Amino acid sequence: MRLVTIDDVRAAEKAIEGFAVRTPLLHAAWAGDLWLKAENLQPVGAFKIRGAANALARLPEGAxxxxxxxxxxxxxxxxxxxRRGVPCVVVVPDTAPAAKVAGIRDTGAEIIMVTPAERFSATERLTAERGLVLIPPYDHPDVIAGQGTVGLEILDQSSDVDTVLVPVGGGGLGSGVATAVxxxxxxxxxxxxxxxLAADAEESLRAGELIAWPQEKSYRTIADGVRTGLSELTFAHLKARLDDIVTVTEAEIRSATGELARRAKLVAEPTGALTTAAYLRYGSEWGRAAAVVSGGNLDPELLAELVTAS
Structure with missing residues (x-):
């Protein structure tokens, strides 16, 4: 299996110009030597634009x-x-947050709602029926390379960083960032x-083999962006390049989301708050840490609940 290289990430950096923005690295002095890579400030509210734009740039015109x-x-x-003037279909599990579904709809993409169990089979069927090109969320080298540009920017913005923290769901962001760093x-x-509550990657990396969790188990977490498990491709990257993996509790995720809003003035979805939660728990071990705030797309009601919680 070929792993993504730094040359792939460098090429992605050029391919995504005009689609993704260079997000700031903000000092969270209230937490210690913590720096927040604010990917929630991307045009679509999350780092995902990097991988999606890079993968799309590799396709023939009009695909x-x-x-x-x-x-x-x-x-x-x-x-x-x-932006490229091509059709896009998104198969969405019916458990997705309403704010995220609305965000997809605003782009003009066609939405197909299915149960979580039908997510992959429906996508496979529609790909064949309509002659479309599948660009999965993380299980693709071009997507991984695009996400790796987050790592390039962090190193450029903080040459003396000791630790980079990334949320892990499907593993595309961690694979790309670890490749670059x-x-x-x-x-x-x-x-x-x-x-x-969704620690399948930790279990897999500790065991040295890919272990899948059932959806009903991983869907318990409030961090909806990391309910998906690793693929063989992302597992191979993380196994080879990730230094460690840690877990945080639901209470810690909720608290960190509120802290980011109140003290850093950043709107982060619970998945985006994972790295801050980890730093607040383990940060004394990590020196100067850059934490990727991966996204800020969440329902207003949940944001209000988490911001006002004590």
């Missing part, structure tokens, strides 16, 4: 695309496809973060 997504990747692909700054640690 229509399809994906399956609980929200952020579908919105990113819909946005990039609209370990190639350019091998002594910098890259640590993945998962909810305790």
């Amino acid at each position: 229509g695309v399809i994906t399956h997504s609980s929200g952020n990747h579908g919105r990113a692909l819909g946005y990039a496809a609209a 370990k190639a350019l700054a091998p002594t910098v640690r890259v640590i993945g973060v998962e909810p305790e």
